[in-house]
Amino acid sequence: MKVLVPVKRVLDYNIKARPKADGSSVELSGLKMSMNPFDEIALEAAIRLKEAGQAAEVLAVSCGTQASQETLRTALALGADRALLVESTIDLQPLAVAKLLHAVALRESPGLVLCGKQAIDDDANQTGQMLAALLGWAQATFASRLELKDSGEAWVTREIDGGLETLAVRLPAVITADLRLNEPRFATLPNIMKAKKKPLETLTPEMLQVEVQPRLTLLRVSEPPERAGGIKVADVAELVDRLKHQSKVL
Amino acid sequence: MTLLVVAEHDHQTFKPSLLQVLTAAQAIGGDIHVLVAGNGVEAVARAVSALPGVAVVKLAQGSHLEEGNAENLAALVKMLAPGYTHVLAAASASGKNWMPRLAALLDVALIADIVRVESADTFTRPIYAGSVWATYRSTEAIKLITVRSTAFDALSAGEGQAPLEPVEAGKDENLSRRVSLALTASTRPELESARVVVSGGRGLGSAERFHALLEPLADKLNAALGASRAAVDLGYVSNDYQVGQTGKVVAPELYIAVGISGAIQHLAGMKSSRVIVAINKDPDAPIFAVADYGLVGDLNELVPALTAALPAA
Numbered sequence: 369m370k371v372l373v374p375v376k377r378v379l380d381y382n383i384k385a386r387p388k389a390d391g392s393s394v395e396l397s398g399l400k401m402s403m404n405p406f407d408e409i410a411l412e413a414a415i416r417l418k419e420a421g422q423a424a425e426v427l428a429v430s431c432g433t434q435a436s437q438e439t440l441r442t443a444l445a446l447g448a449d450r451a452l453l454v455e456s457t458i459d460l461q462p463l464a465v466a467k468l469l470h471a472v473a474l475r476e477s478p479g480l481v482l483c484g485k486q487a488i489d490d491d492a493n494q495t496g497q498m499l500a501a502l503l504g505w506a507q508a509t510f511a512s513r514l515e516l517k518d519s520g521e522a523w524v525t526r527e528i529d530g531g532l533e534t535l536a537v538r539l540p541a542v543i544t545a546d547l548r549l550n551e552p553r554f555a556t557l558p559n560i561m562k563a564k565k566k567p568l569e570t571l572t573p574e575m576l577q578v579e580v581q582p583r584l585t586l587l588r589v590s591e592p593p594e595r596a597g598g599i600k601v602a603d604v605a606e607l608v609d610r611l612k613h614q615s616k617v618l
Numbered sequence: 619m620t621l622l623v624v625a626e627h628d629h630q631t632f633k634p635s636l637l638q639v640l641t642a643a644q645a646i647g648g649d650i651h652v653l654v655a656g657n658g659v660e661a662v663a664r665a666v667s668a669l670p671g672v673a674v675v676k677l678a679q680g681s682h683l684e685e686g687n688a689e690n691l692a693a694l695v696k697m698l699a700p701g702y703t704h705v706l707a708a709a710s711a712s713g714k715n716w717m718p719r720l721a722a723l724l725d726v727a728l729i730a731d732i733v734r735v736e737s738a739d740t741f742t743r744p745i746y747a748g749s750v751w752a753t754y755r756s757t758e759a760i761k762l763i764t765v766r767s768t769a770f771d772a773l774s775a776g777e778g779q780a781p782l783e784p785v786e787a788g789k790d791e792n793l794s795r796r797v798s799l800a801l802t803a804s805t806r807p808e809l810e811s812a813r814v815v816v817s818g819g820r821g822l823g824s825a826e827r828f829h830a831l832l833e834p835l836a837d838k839l840n841a842a843l844g845a846s847r848a849a850v851d852l853g854y855v856s857n858d859y860q861v862g863q864t865g866k867v868v869a870p871e872l873y874i875a876v877g878i879s880g881a882i883q884h885l886a887g888m889k890s891s892r893v894i895v896a897i898n899k900d901p902d903a904p905i906f907a908v909a910d911y912g913l914v915g916d917l918n919e920l921v922p923a924l925t926a927a928l929p930a931a
């Protein structure tokens with residue numbers, strides 16, 4: 369079975385994003401970019417399936433500018449066998465990405481797509497579910513445990529609002545990874561060297577015949593409302609007094 | 619304009635977030651219909667029909683809708699959606715699960731997790747863990763929206779008498795089935811709607827201390843318990859306690875962060891709280907930048923002292 373893992377290049381999670389001065393978009397120039405942490409977890413899950421003999425090939429796919437090649441090289445260094453870039457300079461919104469991945473999935477016929485549950489830039493949490501719909505496949509989102517059964521089902525434990533739900537989904541399916549699915553490995557130097565020789569193919573939305581123009585118009589980005597700064601209190605007595613008499617919350 | 623709001627419920631009652639989603643729907647304007655989908659949910663539908671401002675309650679029932687299965691719910695709403703200008707649901711684990719699926723079935727964009735209605739076609743949502751807000755306009759014929767419930771006030775009291783209209787429940791897509799459900803049993807208020815939240819982080823040091831120190835404080839305040847990702851990863855509490863970018867978003871009257879450093883990802887889930895208290899031994903911890911009241915010191919002494927200083931619940 370082939371496992372397809374979409375990976376996105378995003379602003380590193382340690383960096384606080386800021387709007388550009390003209391409010392047209394988020395300032396990214398000169399800042400560190402990394403693989404979306406949830407995609408690292410999805411990729412780790414795919415690699416472990418391969419190591420356990422349950423997957424034959426791991427294909428990493430990224431949709432974005434040429435710079436996403438870097439993210440794909442990281443995926444190859446971590447253990448993906450092959451990489452595919454769908455290159456576009458357009459601002460790709462979740463539905464467009466899902467359509468691109470759909471076209472790739474029709475070409476590649478994976479038995480499983482493992483995505484991150486959300487990308488930490490737009491925080492959309494949509495692409496995996498959209499892809500499942502386009503393929504007509506089952507979906508299991510927010511996975512914290514994954515087990516492939518001989519019956520051709522995947523048993524997926526999902527982190528939901530009140531606790532945990534375990535679903536049996538028929539394969540092929542789309543599964544989206546939550547934080548606690550695993551702890552991703554780091555790429556070793558020899559593997560980074562080896563990754564340079566692994567195949568990385570580039571396609572375009574036109575080649576896949578997918579329309580990717582944004583559906584939503586981004587009017588502006590702005591700073592969220594700021595909190596007024598607070599104070600340090602001397603002790604518990606002062607805290608309780610202020611909670612009672614100043615903010616009147618007790 | 620006619621809007622469809624999809625109600626979340628536990629088969630007994632609707633979730634409190636419905637009242638906030640309805641406020642967002644009213645800000646958009648137009649007639650509001652509410653869909654109650656499930657199995658044996660007449661009582662929920664009747665309760666919804668008594669809410670002010672609801673024009674019609676659509677009731678879809680079938681055993682395939684009992685578990686809130688995303689494939690079946692998306693297929694059902696797809697049948698109903700063409701009659702509406704907007705479809706809304708809470709940006710909960712459930713709404714985030716089925717709404718994007720619906721969007722792809724309808725071939726329309728989804729605006730997720732909105733915090734502001736600017737107009738009937740323009741909405742603002744946080745991106746980058748809430749460090750930035752983005753305002754989008756949608757020209758889609760049907761606008762799909764999930765609502766960050768804590769960003770909207772609950773619908774004010776009043777009474778309605780919306781008629782109940784049974785609708786076709788659709789068929790079982792048969793793509794997945796539930797094997798088990800393990801819900802955390804708690805007598806505390808629900809995290810997302812509690813008036814007071816007491817949250818603990820890695821600074822608590824162990825599951826035992828997390829509970830020994832924070833439960834008595836939460837008891838006195840009739841608070842919900844929350845946690846940072848680190849506290850969940852370390853097994854102090856289960857996943858449904860996590861507050862943050864990738865956990866729950868809360869905005870209580872009072873949020874008390876104990877032994878939490880205040881990473882951007884955590885702040886994303888609590889910085890809209892009305893009053894924030896932070897207890898941390900590190901005077902430079904970023905949590906103090908958002909705290910109204912900061913208490914610097916060892917939580918092992920400060921938390922019991924605070925608990926003792928509060929009047930009995």
Ligand SMILES: Cc1cc2nc3c(=O)[nH]c(=O)nc-3n(C[C@H](O)[C@H](O)[C@H](O)COP(=O)(O)OP(=O)(O)OC[C@H]3O[C@@H](n4cnc5c(N)ncnc54)[C@H](O)[C@@H]3O)c2cc1C
Nearest residue numbers: 819820821846847848862863864865877878879884899917
């Ligand atoms: C993709 C991604 C998503 C994430 N999503 C979330 C999320 O949704 N929610 C979330 O919370 N995090 C999230 N995180 C993790 C986040 O980046 C931080 O690692 C996490 O919030 C840290 O938790 P903490 O504050 O409990 O631990 P730490 O950062 O280790 O802080 C512990 C604090 O306790 C204090 N302390 C220790 N001992 C004492 C004592 N005796 N008395 C008083 N104070 C003490 C320390 O001074 C320190 O400030 C995410 C990270 C990533 C990469």
